[in-house]
Amino acid sequence: EAGVVQSPRYKIIEKKQPVAFWCNPISGHNTLYWYLQNLGQGPELLIRYENEEAVDDSQLPKDRFSAERLKGVDSTLKIQPAELGDSAVYLCASSLGGPADTQYFGPGTRLTVL
Amino acid sequence: GIQVEQSPPDLILQEGANSTLRCNFSDSVNNLQWFHQNPWGQLINLFYIPSGTKQNGRLSATTVATERYSLLYISSSQTTDSGVYFCAVEETSGSRLTFGEGTQLTVNP
Numbered sequence: 001e002a003g004v005v006q007s008p009r010y011k012i013i014e015k016k017q018p019v020a021f022w023c024n025p026i027s028g029h030n031t032l033y034w035y036l037q038n039l040g041q042g043p044e045l046l047i048r049y050e051n052e053e054a055v056d057d058s059q060l061p062k063d064r065f066s067a068e069r070l071k072g073v074d075s076t077l078k079i080q081p082a083e084l085g086d087s088a089v090y091l092c093a094s095s096l097g098g099p100a101d102t103q104y105f106g107p108g109t110r111l112t113v114l
Numbered sequence: 115g116i117q118v119e120q121s122p123p124d125l126i127l128q129e130g131a132n133s134t135l136r137c138n139f140s141d142s143v144n145n146l147q148w149f150h151q152n153p154w155g156q157l158i159n160l161f162y163i164p165s166g167t168k169q170n171g172r173l174s175a176t177t178v179a180t181e182r183y184s185l186l187y188i189s190s191s192q193t194t195d196s197g198v199y200f201c202a203v204e205e206t207s208g209s210r211l212t213f214g215e216g217t218q219l220t221v222n223p
Binding site for chain 2 (some may be wrong): 040056089093098
């Protein structure tokens with residue numbers, strides 16, 4: 001069974017440019033998560049989807065970040081415009097049910113904003 | 115929100131040694147998970163253990179929910195055990211995992 005797939009693995013952009021990350025969860029997993037991981041810290045939840053619905057987006061900086069999960073499968077996370085402080089690893093995870101279920105993580109996208 | 119503290123922050127071992135990692139949390143939880151992040155950044159779930167004890171090979175974990183801590187035991191450590199170990203909890207009043215800052219483990223040959 002394929003794991004969580006993310007692309008790209010690495011992205012370097014200049015500040016004020018837009019950037020998008022893509023995630024394909026494990027087949028059949030209803031819940032999808034986007035996390036932000038800064039260097040030396042644990043992941044922090046940005047947004048959680050249950051099927052197509054964003055059920056927890058309270059930590060998503062909505063002035064510049066947006067996300068969508070069309071048809072309840074793949075998801076895209078976008079930043080526009082990017083700032084220097086957005087440099088981090090963006091992790092996608094999925095689980096069969098909600099947060100109480102085991103979460104499976106993708107390899108992450110390492111973003112560098114110059 | 116809930117606070118999650120992990121100790122020690124860094125640990126260096128010789129191959130074959132045993133170790134214990136600790137996770138303290140500040141409020142009641144209904145979900146606690148241990149993860150390993152390898153040197154290439156991949157996060158792997160090790161245990162779902164809101165209470166009790168579980169074992170998987172050389173790894174075992176114990177959570178004492180009433181005293182708000184969890185322990186991860188690594189026996190006969192191997193170089194492939196190197197990486198960062200995270201504890202993550204979901205408080206009973208919440209619906210998200212909160213991660214600690216991790217324990218950086220280095221196992222030398």
